[in-house]
Amino acid sequence: xxxxxxxxxxxxxxxxxxxxxxxxxxxxxxxxxxxxxxxxxxxxxxxxxxxxxxxxxxxxxxxxxxxxxxxxxxxxxxxxxxxxxxxxxxxxxxxxxxxxxxxxxxxxxxxxxxxxxxxxxxxxxxxxxxxxxxxxxxxxxxxxxxxxxxxxxxxxxxxxxxxxxxxxxxx
Amino acid sequence: xxxxxxxxxxxxxxxxxxxxxxxxxxxxxxxxxxxxxxxxxxxxxxxxxxxxxxxxxxxxxxxxx
Numbered sequence: 001x002x003x004x005x006x007x008x009x010x011x012x013x014x015x016x017x018x019x020x021x022x023x024x025x026x027x028x029x030x031x032x033x034x035x036x037x038x039x040x041x042x043x044x045x046x047x048x049x050x051x052x053x054x055x056x057x058x059x060x061x062x063x064x065x066x067x068x069x070x071x072x073x074x075x076x077x078x079x080x081x082x083x084x085x086x087x088x089x090x091x092x093x094x095x096x097x098x099x100x101x102x103x104x105x106x107x108x109x110x111x112x113x114x115x116x117x118x119x120x121x122x123x124x125x126x127x128x129x130x131x132x133x134x135x136x137x138x139x140x141x142x143x144x145x146x147x148x149x150x151x152x153x154x155x156x157x158x159x160x161x162x163x164x165x166x167x168x169x170x171x
Numbered sequence: 172x173x174x175x176x177x178x179x180x181x182x183x184x185x186x187x188x189x190x191x192x193x194x195x196x197x198x199x200x201x202x203x204x205x206x207x208x209x210x211x212x213x214x215x216x217x218x219x220x221x222x223x224x225x226x227x228x229x230x231x232x233x234x235x236x
Binding site: 072073075076078079080082083084085086087088089090091092093094095096098099115119123124127128143 | 179180182183184185186187188189190191192193194195199215218219221222223225
């Protein structure tokens with residue numbers, strides 16, 4: 001992105017913001033009349049006193065929200081690079097499917113669930129939908145266990161000496 | 172091995188969702204030295220708030236508790 005162009009665009013947006021007063025707003029209860037303010041933009045090639053225009057305001061707001069989206073993406077990439085993160089373009093299921101599963105809690109309990117099941121239910125499904133995730137979605141999970149318990153694929157083949165717990169929290 | 176296990180789950184999860192992936196470990200918090208840990212933690216979290224659609228693994232973080 002060209003910083004000069006962005007600077008010019010922002011200065012324009014800031015300088016062209018105008019305020020209209022609708023003077024004839026009257027409150028029927030108190031019988032008093034107030035001025036009502038209307039904030040927005042108008043294009044400079046229209047006559048100067050034309051006031052706030054719907055079209056110009058809509059264009060400006062579209063521009064500002066696009067700018068916000070681009071900046072959000074740039075900041076994201078910047079932070080990811082600073083801490084050595086990894087970009088994932090698109091969904092790839094192979095390593096998730098390859099990951100061996102494990103029981104959470106006691107394997108003999110009738111309502112035992114598996115690690116991948118819980119993550120699927122609480123994280124993958126809710127966050128793959130558009131919009132905000134619903135109640136029950138987990139923004140975080142704590143994976144913990146004594147040192148040495150968390151070997152890559154233990155629990156499926158033999159009973160581990162110590163369980164690995166998964167605690168899911170909603171925030 | 173522990174590191175590998177947790178990394179495997181979180182990284183596989185991020186790939187499954189198509190989100191980016193990031194590991195924050197004790198070294199990240201100690202980058203400015205022991206005396207500046209509090210300020211560094213504040214800085215790191217301020218920066219992390221800019222991330223969107225990202226799986227973040229806080230690894231071995233119990234060492235700070």
